[in-house]
Amino acid sequence: MFSQPDRARFLPLAQLHALVSRLMQLGYQCLGPAVENGAIVMRELDDPAGLPRGLQAEQAPGRYRLTRDPHNRYFAWANGPQAIKPQAFAAKESLWRVERDDAGTLQFAAVLPAAPAQAIIGVRACDLAALALQDAHFLPDGRRDAHYAQRREQLFLVAVQCAEPGATCFCASTGDGPTPTAGYDLALAELAEGFVAVAGSAKGNAVLDALSLSPATPQQIEAARQQGQDAAAAQTRSLPGRNLREALMSRLEHPRWDEVAARCLACGNCVAVCPTCFCHAEVDEPALDGQSSRHERVWDSCFGEAHGHLHGFNVRSDIRTRYRQWLTHKLATWHDQFGRSGCVGCGRCIAWCPVGIDLTEEVAALTASEVQP
Ligand code: SF4
Ligand code: SF4
Incomplete structure (x- = not known):
């Protein structure tokens, strides 16, 4: 996300709601982190200012507990039990139905999902890499899964850099995190006073332009870059290679x-x-x-x-x-x-x-x- 530093903007903490508000104005159903059954899940936001602060998730083998972030950040939690897979590849959905008509003949009809335009706020670098793999499976050249495509095309992805990986994370060793590098519409890196914000698509650019933000300073960009490097260095688990x-x-x-x-x-x-x-x-x-x-x-x-x-x-x-x-x-x-x-x-x-x-x-x-x- 730091390959074109001259295009990075700065979104003050107090203006995060303006980003959500803009996405809602554009007609997106906005999904953000919420606590359900003791874990962080993605749920619809009713209020542009409704993103929770201060959540953290302590993780270990067979263990997941929510705790409070002493710095009261928005995105200090590493991840919840689901990435964004369910938003593109539904856990259960109808592919087609068949009915017997009055003459007794079977009538088959395809069932396509009514997929709303969704903006997901808080997507992680590993989630983006996983979605790229799902795309490779469901949308290869010449063999497009219509149900997956219908949902996938409606997604607007607001990625966030992981500043504090969970103890179970090892995305640095697979090359997929903790800083988002591709696959997002917008990417944010959270600092104490606000977010370094970068667009990764034309849709993302249009949203950033509408917010009329100042350019991020070289110090802010460097702080965000360093934060990603520190988060990678803090990971204690790894795989011994990328091709096993x-x-x-x-x-x-x-x-x-x-x-x-x-x-x-x-x-x-x-x-x-x-x-x-x-x-x-x-x-x-x-x-x-x-x-x-x-x-x-x-x-x-x-x-x-x-x-x-x-x-x-x-x-x-x-x-x-x-x-x-x-x-x-x-x-x-x-x-x-x-x-x-x-x-x-x-x-x-x-x-x-x-x-x-x-x-x-x-x-x-x-x-x-x-x-x-
Ligand atoms: S989560 Fe996977 S590895 Fe663990 S007990 Fe269940 S099937 Fe086995
Ligand atoms: S660590 Fe790897 S195998 Fe385990 S859930 Fe994540 S992507 Fe799947």
């Missing part, structure tokens, strides 16, 4: 898979919170009167028994092979599909695993030793 394909695929019979399987509950929490997982199932929901049916797409998990079920047998009948599938797809074979790893270092799967399984620890254990016979 050979390291993992050459260890498919490593005894560590049995050890992790003994702890893993196959609950699928890690998949549910992962911003890059895109597996889904399709199910039919017929009406009780037998006259109509809806065809639904729902998020699915490779930890579920049915996920590995092929005709007549299951290719992943135990937890060992399911955990191995998840980790090796995410960190190894994703390179074959998308040219990079499927992990953006958000750390959600570590914090939200009920037994505290930490993929950085698993990878370290798997790759520390020589290849097993």
Whole structure:
């Protein structure tokens, strides 16, 4: 976000509501952080001045607790259980429906979502990287998923730099954070007196222009840049490399898979919170009167028994092979599909695993030793 410092503006703290107000005037439904069930989630803002201050999230393997930020910042929290995946790839949605008409003939109709224009305030660099991966999956050349596209095109993304990463974050080692570099309409870096603000799209430029802000000073830009470097240096977890394909695929019979399987509950929490997982199932929901049916797409998990079920047998009948599938797809074979790893270092799967399984620890254990016979 600092590649063109002459275009950076300064948004005083007292004017943050003016940004939200402008987005609302443009017709965006504005989503910002809110507390629900003890965690930070993205919810609609009713009031332009309604963004909460002073929230922080303490995270560790199997642990997530909200605390107060002593500096009362707007964006001191590292992340919540969901990134922005649900806004583009809905957890459950209808793809098509079928009805029997008066003549008894089945009539099929596509169902497209009524996607409102949404501005999401507080998107993290790792979330943007994850969304780029979701785009690669759902919108490849010549094969566009209409439901995903309909939602995705309506998003206006206000990213924020992470000044204080969670203890489970490792985006610096995956190259995806903590400072946003691409994929946003606006990016903010929060300083004590306000925000260094940068536009990343024509839409973002138009919003900044309408706010008539002063240019950010070189000192403010340097402070924001340094803040990002300090946040990267503060991360205590990491992966040993950005391409672990050979390291993992050459260890498919490593005894560590049995050890992790003994702890893993196959609950699928890690998949549910992962911003890059895109597996889904399709199910039919017929009406009780037998006259109509809806065809639904729902998020699915490779930890579920049915996920590995092929005709007549299951290719992943135990937890060992399911955990191995998840980790090796995410960190190894994703390179074959998308040219990079499927992990953006958000750390959600570590914090939200009920037994505290930490993929950085698993990878370290798997790759520390020589290849097993
Ligand atoms: S694998 Fe874990 S750390 Fe990596 S992107 Fe998914 S949830 Fe985040
Ligand atoms: S690794 Fe943790 S979150 Fe994932 S399925 Fe196993 S127990 Fe559940």
